[in-house]
Amino acid sequence: MITIGYRRDTGEWVCEEGSGLYRFGSGSLTSAASLPDLTFAVRAQGGRVGPLVGILISASSIPALLDGRKRWLESVIRSLHAAGGIAIVSAAAGIGEKAVSGYVFVPSLERFVEASTPLPDVVYNRVKSRKEEQNTPFQTAAARLAAHGIPLVNRSFFRKSDVYDALRADRRLWPHLLPTAPIDTVDDVRAWLAQYGCVYVKQDDGSRGSGLLRLTSLPEAAVICESPRGQTRLGSLDELAPLVRSCRYIVQAAADTDTWNGHRYDLRVLAHWQRGCHTITGIGVRLAGTQSVTTHVFHGGTVLPYTEVKERIDEQALEQLIALSGARLSEQFGLVGEFSADIGVGRERQLYIYEINAKPMVFDESAIEAERLKRLHQLFAELAHLAP
Template sequence: MTIICYNEKKQQWFHQDEGRTYVFGYQHPLSFSNELPSFSFHVKEQRGKVGPLVGIMISESSIPALLKRKKRYIELITTSLQEAGSIAIVLPFSSIYEKFVQGYVFVRGLGQWVPVTAPLPDVFYNRIKSRSEEKTDEFQRIIEFLNNLCIPFFNRSFFTKWELYETLQKNDQLRPHLPATLLVHDTDDIRKMLQIHGSVYVKPNEGAKGKGLFRLTSSPLQTHILYEQINVRKTLTSLDELTPLFSSKRYIVQQTIDADTWKGNRYDLRVLVHYHHGAYAISGIGVRMAPAQQLTTHVLNGGKLLPYSEVKHRIDEALLCNLISECGKEMSKHFGFIGEFSADIGLSKDGQLYMYELNAKPMIFDEPDIQHHGAKQLISLFDELAGFLSS
């Protein structure tokens, strides 16, 4: 470990090891100075390079919450990086320039975020919250700029459910573990799926956290259809009643899986995954259980946490690890390098694993052990991508 310092007035980073030369960030020589620093950090040093310097990209609209210390996940990653001898600078993509960036570092001695100017980071981590921001020309120019410099950057974008399904179903090992899915163009697509499966989930193609999801179930004689949304149950006499919905937003329709239950309630696995030395490894498995008769296991919608130990014996973990690995490889081929993702995975009553959804930007896990192990794996990945050897 060595110490690097920052002068707020001059907006400069420097070191105080006389006679040494260091590189900090992307090809940036670090100056020597004996002046008094505004603050300093302990960092790793390997072959004259210090850091790594990690750029965590967030939405401009998230900055006020960050400064009020309400971005719990970002602060966890930042402080974990500092403990490991790295530095994170948190910034909107609009603050990335040709030779430098402007953002915020967390100074633990002050207990606050401090604005800094810094060299281009060794690696960028995308935590932008909005799909619309990722589709802007400015964001796409930043991706091209980082690509041209060969600065690692992940994950590049949110997934849409349909594009993800199209990508994964090309893989022979994954195909049997995907619920049958169609992109909804009109009500005939839903009618077709209902005739085959009897019950289906309809989900916004760009939705998250179970928002906008509903379930349709045909009556035994197909004379009417039960419509179920969170806190809503009603009977439809015709699917045509849903036509205005599909003209305003893109949806997918997905086969309902006859799910395994624990004490009468169905449950899903929430699996956190990270890339590590050429492979994808599981960093933690949580379990979310749906309340009685509810559609979704999301905690925000009433789902409950269940210890994985309660259902572990029902899961073929070797198969689960293999499926996760195949998902990571297929997604990286299609979407660009995937450094981390989470997976919502169900178990049917006959023991078959089904991959319901994969998420490019995992939500914070409620289980502290998964949270902290995930942060450790993420930091190891930053080191790997920045060319720092694991100690």
């Protein structure tokens, strides 16, 4: 490790004379007789320091970052610093042709300060909305990074229908995919319900169970409609017509799933790319509440220790499922450095992919989050060609 410094008045990144010449992101460190007041301990290897990691966030998130209300993001940055890297946090508009304008965390001050750096070795996308990813500043930033060959980890959010189409391209994944399709009208839902008896209707862009319905057919065309808010009986599916017209929805056949003490459960699997493939970082379990349509904790689900169901899971099959899925996602969407997958377990221990998320939420399990931080800075180092 060596110590480098940042001069706020000139925007220079410097190292002490005699310590050598080092590349820093797309730029280089300037030799100086002495270091300024803002200093950072960084890893030095092969004539480079860092890695310098860009973290792309929404412009609206910056005030919360500066006020110390982005705790998870701060934990990622602290972990990166501990491993000898530096993060520059910016909105898309801060990505320039040759430099980034944003904020760096200064350990000695325990706060963020405004700074600029050369273009980074790798950029981690944590922009919070699909709409923002589609706007001009983000698209311009992504194009600039691509022009310089800078990896952009997790280019965009996933749509459920796009994920399904991507995974369907690999026949080895077919046994793990539940029949799924976009829907345009209530008649589409009616046809699926007639075929399967029980289906889920989901917002194509939804997350954390938002817009989720479970429909179960009853005699004489009646339907039980369950949502995170409760259960109701529909005399006709036509009552759902305004909802189906409101945004993009998909329909998915329900699986006959395993239960734990009479409650449905599913796996939350966190995965990261490492040395050319995706491997499992951690496995969480979410248990549905009584008469609950979803296992999401946000909607009343609970966290179950993985040890309670571990003997029911074919971990070798799960590892292979994650590796195959990650490969297909990266082929379809570009570099997918991390993802989480909601995996159902069937009565006969089959594994079903419910959803895959490009920007995993924070896991309730502290051990999984600790391992996630390690895997993230390993990912950044590998992408920056600084892997041990």
